[in-house]
Amino acid sequence: MGTIFDTAIVNGIIVLEHRAVRGTLLIQNGKIAGITDGDSAVECKQLIDAEGRVILPGAIDPHVHLWEPGPQDYREDYRCGSQAAASGGVTTLIEMPLSVPPVIDRESFQLKKDIADRHCLIDFALWGGLIPASADRLSEMHELGCVGYKAFISYANDNYPHTPDDILFKAMKHAAKFNGLIGVHAENADIVEAASKEMEQSGVLDPESYPDGRPALAELEAMERAIRFAENAGCRLHIVHMSVAEGGELVRKAKKRGVKVSNETCPHYLLFDKSILREKGPFAKCNPPIRSYENKEALWEQLFKGNIDFIGSDHSPYTDEEKLKGKHNIWEAPPGFGGIDVLLPAMISEGVNARGLGLVELAKLVSTNVAKAFELYPKKGTITVGSDADLAIVDLNEEWVYKGESSFSKTKSSQGIYEGYRFKGKVKITMVRGSVVYENGKITGDASYGEFVAIQR
Template sequence: MKKYDLLIKSGTVVLENEVCVIDIGIYEGKIIALKSTIDTSLAKEVLRAEGMHVLPGAIDIHVHFDEPAREHWEGFDNGSKAMAAGGCTTYFDMPLNGVPPTITKEAFLNKKKLGNEKSFVNFGLWGGLVPGNKDELKKMARQGAIGFKAFMSEAGSEFEFSDGLTLYEGMKEIAKLGKVLALHAEKDKTIKELQKQKEEQGLTSIRSYLETRPIEVEVEAVKEALEYAEQTGCSLHFVHISSKEAVDLIVDAKKRGEDVTLETCPHYLLFGEKDFVQIGALAKCAPPLRSKAEQEKLWLSMEKGEIDMISSDHSPCPMDLKKSNNMFEVWGGISGGQYTLQAMITEGYQKRSIPLTKIAQLTSTAPAKRFGLYPQKGSIQVGGDADLTIVDLKNSYIVKQNRMFFKHKHSIYEGYEFSCTIRYTICEGEIVYEFDTNTFQQPINKSRFVQQIENTNVR
């Protein structure tokens, strides 16, 4: 009888505190051995990783797969293939833009069922906080909601934004449940006032859109949310933070003892306002891309440990929704979930010398710890799930449409050259993606829905 189902041989393995060449023995979806050498005769299957790096599978806590009703935008099948091709082994789906949104127990259970039927990798689900659904929060929490998401400005869909009272009362309930509230922090009133001024003047360009969502709009919302959190004791996570001033506010709140974390996204680190003007509608997102100077400040904040994690905010749509000369009418969202890990290795590790251990922390370990999946996920260690990605740092990768696995083949990243290639993605011991053969393997009759570890509240 073979001791290992899969043996990864001679890879350069990125552990939490060191990088070393070792073998990884996997049995029944778990890592059961990390040794300098393991006899290949002990394994049913051997994957030779000489000259390649093995990282913990990425955990992307912020994607939008639009089922039910809008799978023609993006669904669990195409979306999870894109995740797998990008080295992501676990993702958390946001409660919009499906119809209905994930704001009730019934909607939550339906989405969970769809994910288990279709997803190629592990997934978790956010529930939504909207006006009038406070009584549903506990029900969704009991079904395994990873946390709850709220918007402080219009989301552009059936998902309503939360006014101050909704936020405050919702935070009190979420604090009781021991969950985290994820926030899109932009001040709705200010945005609407600025947009009204522009539209009255007939100004609907990219520049006009940028001027309706200045950094102050983000900062104003972050301040308000932090005040509510301090009063209610609610744990917060700020999504897609785009400015240094907002980062500083959150860092100061941490120092005061508030339980708060933040993410930024690769598109804020790799692209800026000038790219938006050049690329056009494909680069529209909210908050918008910022200046080159602001981009550099975010990199420095990340290097100093002020940014907790990196997420993609993968938010696709059909191309028709990107075709308008009125930038206020264009659907906002960037298709980028497939490229997060490559972006961070290329621009972070290979260009800025940020250690691979730090890259792994930002893309996997920190999300796992924050949302109660560690130590089973987020790290390469004995006893943990065998969620791994094997990356070739010697061969570059140019983003082309024929290897975009999300539903609609358009992205701000098209033509971008990464200095590395994702060769394999392994999810709980199964090779779910292989670059050379361009193939995916979907699990049969196996739940991919992830559950938080009980009584875990680790940042």
């Protein structure tokens, strides 16, 4: 008697690392066990018919803020945030360290991990924090399994202060000793601070002017500075949420001369231009800001040239009440919004369907390249025998309209940036380690199913 597999997914288009094929995907003990042609007979306990659908490696979101632990968990938490992620085909989230307390040592790491272990539906990895108080503790967090260390070149907040250049460079030299990854929010702190204050004090309060207070020059200068530091230190560097298209060329040239640097952009920079600030006001405010139409189109050009490594949502929800503080003064609104549930649909809709992005390239941008950059590969990020059976089964042609009230996110804004957006391409089934956790609009997995994923040494 032959092997009886746990699950067989038949009749779908399977997106592998170098090609897409029609066939049958076999799953055993949470792992990819085989890929056969559609005519092969197999025995299984569960049969999923993916006729007319595409099977992608589950998306890995490298940039997620869930606000837990801490007093802001009313915005988002692991239970709701991970369910929203699953509904959008995300099977692993990498959570940022800006909780209260921030993840800067063993105690704060364990606090966050314990919460996620209890409440995360999908698998998760953790960023460690790089602030002045933790710059000499990176190796400790590395041993705990953190995938990277987040620093703000711009000013942040009292709980998570700005990292000055001297400390950043010192931390990079330290991280280089164990091949650690330094991630930076790249905006020149002094330029941004001065420009923003000058505009507010002079009465420029309208939302569409907001990008002028955080000019492209400030982002490019900070990127170049971080790249030079990393080059000298021999350190791996990642530029988070790159909004300025010229940054793609900057990273390409750095890679060409041997710098170990990667970059991400976000769906909101690819879907919208700064006119959305006029339409949505404070609900479209984020840092770095959404820029011009010309910049948006140039970002797509950089993506197709291969100068953008992957996509992150920068999921960072705020309540409507918090956002509306900026209704008459954009500078008073907090920066950020949700989006983990549209990361993959956005790239299918506007990348694959609207611009001809290939399915293999899509999988690299939302999964494979992320897994490689954060050393989660090949456990994650690929449909390969032996890898975790993390899958997103999607209908490329289904059209739907985003409604905040229907989101699984804890913050169900009816005024958010994606509210009313019509997408073409919808996630139908999400599987984590072989188990269906989301199907056709419903959460089907256990709230504590998710597992911590450390770097693959």
